[in-house]
Amino acid sequence: MSQLKLGIALGSGAARGWSHIGVLEALAAESIHPNIICGSSIGSLVSAAYAADKLAELKHWVLALDKRFIFKLADISLFSSGSLIEGKKLIAELEKQIGEFKIENMPKPFACVATDLQTGREIWLRQGDLWSAVRASMALPGMFAPVRKEEHWLVDGGLVNPVPVSLCRAMGADIVIAVNLNSDIVGKHFAKQNPEEVNNNALVSWLGSWMSEDIRSRTNNFLKRINHDDEQNPSVFDVMASAINIMQDRITRSRMGGDPPDLSIRPQLSQVNLLDFDRGEELIEAGFDAVQAQIPFIKKMLNK
Numbered sequence: 001m002s003q004l005k006l007g008i009a010l011g012s013g014a015a016r017g018w019s020h021i022g023v024l025e026a027l028a029a030e031s032i033h034p035n036i037i038c039g040s041s042i043g044s045l046v047s048a049a050y051a052a053d054k055l056a057e058l059k060h061w062v063l064a065l066d067k068r069f070i071f072k073l074a075d076i077s078l079f080s081s082g083s084l085i086e087g088k089k090l091i092a093e094l095e096k097q098i099g100e101f102k103i104e105n106m107p108k109p110f111a112c113v114a115t116d117l118q119t120g121r122e123i124w125l126r127q128g129d130l131w132s133a134v135r136a137s138m139a140l141p142g143m144f145a146p147v148r149k150e151e152h153w154l155v156d157g158g159l160v161n162p163v164p165v166s167l168c169r170a171m172g173a174d175i176v177i178a179v180n181l182n183s184d185i186v187g188k189h190f191a192k193q194n195p196e197e198v199n200n201n202a203l204v205s206w207l208g209s210w211m212s213e214d215i216r217s218r219t220n221n222f223l224k225r226i227n228h229d230d231e232q233n234p235s236v237f238d239v240m241a242s243a244i245n246i247m248q249d250r251i252t253r254s255r256m257g258g259d260p261p262d263l264s265i266r267p268q269l270s271q272v273n274l275l276d277f278d279r280g281e282e283l284i285e286a287g288f289d290a291v292q293a294q295i296p297f298i299k300k301m302l303n304k
Helices: 014-029 040-049 054-064 067-071 087-097 129-138 165-170 195-200 201-209 213-226 236-257 280-290 294-299
Strands: 006-012 036-040 083-085 109-118 124-125 142-144 148-149 152-156 175-179 261-266
Touching: 006 014, 006 040, 006 165, 014 040, 014 054, 014 067, 014 175, 036 040, 036 165, 040 054, 040 087, 040 109, 040 129, 040 195, 054 087, 054 280, 109 201, 124 129, 129 152, 148 236, 165 175, 165 236, 261 294
Parallel strands: 006 036, 006 175, 036 109, 083 142, 175 261
Antiparallel strands: 109 124, 109 152, 148 152
8 A cells, every 4th residue: 555645734823833833843854854844824833844844953053043033034114015024034034044945846736725815815925936935825815915926916824724635645645634723812812011111122122222212211112002911902912912913713713624634633732822933942842842742643644
């Protein structure tokens, strides 16, 4: 009997996506290596690194991230590109750390999902420049600029297919493992920032070198207001993050209900906010731990 092809679908979830690294490392520790890897949104980034045989390099970079460096990667466009952040600096940094690739020439089969902004159609990116595809798959509307591909504007794949099980199957996977980062995030908490900590906010610190005292004070007061700790009225960030969480959870349930994976891995990440990209070590560990209890079942599926 021919060997079964294992596919893994890495889901959307912003900063929670660093847990995908731990999932892949836990599988590798048991000599389980997916033959096909697909991703949506942040899952496209991690799956791209894995398909390029550069997961270790990505992990090293993630563990070195801090809030100041993350902010330096944010090329603020003030919505001139239809978004808050252009995204070119981030992609340039990823190319520097991992290298330039054409999807069709990568060491492992890879594809990612984006959304056509005009039609709402799901777009499968299976060839062409790797980082253009990843950037499109990660282009959360309003946050990152949409990506132009031929006559289409592409945005975040999580809008239509947060965990691309269907794409894995279409690429020939006999067995699909889904990594769902959104299973425990709705209604668990509102993220709060202590107003006393705003003076140390990375945004204010980074801008402080050239801001006037008056502007710095105004910015500080603004951050205190939008991060207020009011039990009756959630902050702007609370509302935005919770809305995205609800959307991703509901779409994930619908898509995976219609095309269920053979196994779903669900790291426990309710304590992690969408933009906690500097919590790499904790997130990688959560992904690693989520796989441990599933190893016997995975081996049984693969006849190992």
